[in-house]
Amino acid sequence: MGSLAPDSTIMKNWRQHPPSSYSLKISKLSQLTLDKYESRWFLSGGYNWRLVIYPKGNEQDDGSGFISMYVEFDNTCLSSTSLMEVFAYLTFFVYNKKENKYFSLQDVEVKRFNALRTVWGLSQVLSLETFNDPKDGYMVEGEQCEFGVDVMIASPFTKWEVVSFDDKLSYPKFSWRVKDFSVLKENFYRSNNFSMGGRNWNQLLYPKGDSRADGKCLSIFLNLDGSETLKGDEKIYVRARLQVIDPRGSNLFTKSLNNWFTEKNKCWGIVEFLSLAKLREAYLDLEDTLTIETEFEVVSVTKYSA
Template sequence: MKIGLFSRLKSVDRYESTEFKAGGYKWKLVVFPNGNKKLGVDDHISLYLEMCGDKGIDPRHIVTINYKFFLLNRQRKNYLVVEHANKKAKKYCIHQTIIGGLAGFDRFIPLEDFSNASNGYLIDDTCEIGVEVYVSKMKREGAGQLRKFVNLKTVAYKHVWMVPNFSKLYAGFTQKNKSKTEFLCSKPFTAGDQKYCIWRLMLYPKGLDSAKGSGYVSLFLQLFEPNTHLPTRSKVLAEVTIRILDQIHGKHYYCQGEDWFSDPNWNYSSLHFISQEDIAGLLRMIVA
C-alpha cells in the first residue's frame, strides 16, 4: 500500500487499503495515522490486518493466521519488518461469525521516528506499507470441539473503575435495610475494539455467599448481557487480573487467573478479595 500526501491524514482517524486475497479470503490493511485513539495511543502509528468480504468460514473449521508487516525504508532500499516475538501465542483466530476483527500492532512505529525524513520511511510525504499473511485452516474434531470461539486477537487492555465515598457506601449496605442493594456495579466496558465482549465489575462491600459477614469484600468480573452481544453458543477465554490500588503506599491487592466466559453467572471472582479493614483508602479498581 503506497500512501501519498501522508500529512493530509492528520485529520483522518482510519485509512484502509484496497482489498487483496490470501488463503482464499479477502483482507485489507488498516492504518491509524495518528494512533488508535480508542486504545489511548497518540504517539505511534497503529497498523492492523482486517478480514473483509462476504465469504463466511465453514462452521466446521477454524482459520488462524500468522502475519508480519513491512515498512519500506526508501533511502536504504530495505524494510522495517515487525511481527510478534511469540508467533504461536499471538496467532489470530477467526470464526465465521466474526468478520472485521483487527489483528496487528497498536504501536507499530513512533510517529516521531516515522515523520523524520532522515530515517527514510516518509520521503516527499510518501510511504509504502506491506503485509505478509500465512493462512491455516483447521477442522474441528469431536462434538466437544463444535463450540464457537470468539478470539479476535490477543488484547492487553486495562479498565479503571473509581469508587468514591466507599465508607458511606459500606455504611449504607446494612442487614436491617433489606431493600438496599448489597452490591455496586461498574459501567459496562469493552476490551479495546472487541465489541462482542462487554464486561462489568461487581463489588460486594460486605461480601457474598461464604464471605458474607466474614469481614471481607467480594469482587467479580462478569460478561454483561452476553445473550445480546455474543454470537449464539459462543465462549470467550480471558486472562484476568483484578487490582485494588493502594494510592498511598503502593501495596496493591490483586488476584489473577484464566477462565471461560459464556453466561451472566460469576465467571471470575474472589469472594475473599480483601478485608474490609484493609480496603480503607483503596478506592481505585483496575481490571486487565
C-alpha cells in the first residue's frame, strides 16, 4: 500500500502543536477487529486526502509489530485541473499524554501522488509494545489515542530560467573599417549595428581614448544596442577578442573581453587598448584606414518564465 521509507529520510521529533491538516481520536481501539481504519476525506492544499491507520501494523508493507500510518490521495481532484500529479511532504503524529506532546515522524523526501500511486506512508511508525503500554503514555484511559498528519503541498515551480552558452556561432566575426583615422575629430564613433547571439550590437571607438586614457591610447568598446531592453536581473555573457588588424598581416593586436552585459552595464571594453604611437607605427594602412575586428567566442542566451 505504501512504502517503508529509509531511515535517512525520516526525522523523528516531539512537537507541542497539534497536527495542522487532520487529527483522528479513537476510543477503545482494541474493539476494531479489521486491519485498518480510514478517516473521512479532509481538504489540505486544495486537494482531498484521508488518513489510514493500521492499529496492528500493515503486514503487507513490513509493518508487523508496529503502528502503520498512511495518507491516501483522492485522485478525482485531478480531473478538475490541468495537473497530472501532486507532490507533498508528509508528517505523521501520535499523541503522548505523558509528555503532553506529539511524537512526530517527518518524511523529508517529497512524495508523488497520481492516478497510479495514491497512497504513501510509513509502515513502522511506533512499535506496538511501546504504543500499547499505558506507562509510555500513548494509550490512556478507555483505550483512547490520537493520531494526526500534516500534508504540505510542494507547489510546482512557476519561475525558472534556462541559460545556454553558445560557442558555435555561425558568423563569429564583425569587422569595422575606419577611414581617414588620422583626421578624425569626434570624441567617439559608433559602428553599424550587427547581430550576434540573437542580439543587436555595435562597436564604440574613441580615436584618442576616452576620458580615462589621457589622450595616449585608443579605446574600444563592445556595446549592446539601445534597442535591446533587458529586464530586471537579465544578463548576457560575452567572451570575445577585440582586435586591431595589422595591414601587413604580421602582427594582429588582440585583447580579451569577458563580461556580463546588463541593463545598467551595456557597454564593456578596453580603455587603454593600444597606444596611439604604436597604432600609427604599425596599424594604419596606406589609405589611413584602421580595421577593428571583434571575434566572439561565447554568447549566452537565457530564457525566463513570464
